[in-house]
Amino acid sequence: GENVEQHPSTLSVQEGDSAVIKCTYSDSASNYFPWYKQELGKGPQLIIDIRSNVGEKKDQRIAVTLNKTAKHFSLHITETQPEDSAVYFCAASEAGRTGNQFYFGTGTSLTVIP
């Protein structure tokens, strides 16, 4: 089955700096890669996603890159703000497969220091 690894497990940055979180996956059949943000006491919320036919996607201060050959994808947050502090999870899935599962990384706890 799929194995998703996520690094680092904790990350502290100064407000205004950039943050990068990296994930690798093992199953070449995976073709959909979402990122989730989980604030304290809440369930994870989708913040951005990318499909395997795209190399990069941006949404304001957030971007995701995908390298299918190397089987890794990354989340980039620019101009970080204190409200970006949360736990971030990457995931991999094979969209379209009946009963497809989502395989999650172990999470990155991001702290933005004001």
Place this chain on the structure above:
Amino acid sequence: DVKVTQSSRYLVKRTGEKVFLECVQDMDHENMFWYRQDPGLGLRLIYFSYDVKMKEKGDIPEGYSVSREKKERFSLILESASTNQTSMYLCASSLLTAFSGNTIYFGEGSWLTVV
């Protein structure tokens, strides 16, 4: 707006009790999931279902069972709660359709403490 609702946010149960965690989604999603979240271990899949009355074991099904009698409702059952089942439980749902993006949507979580 997609909504996944977990009926109980915080529960305290005694060892040996039978525990029901209920989840309802309002988006007509085929897939529903139960995850367990523990510090340092991320999200671990307990069970999932891609159709009514269908269920598949995830990575850590021991000690748990599930029920899906209606498409919108997926219940997690702890037959005899134990202290090592103290955790946060997350319900989620997603579409089955190909090329939909298959985003998974989560509920707010249920914090279970077994004493």
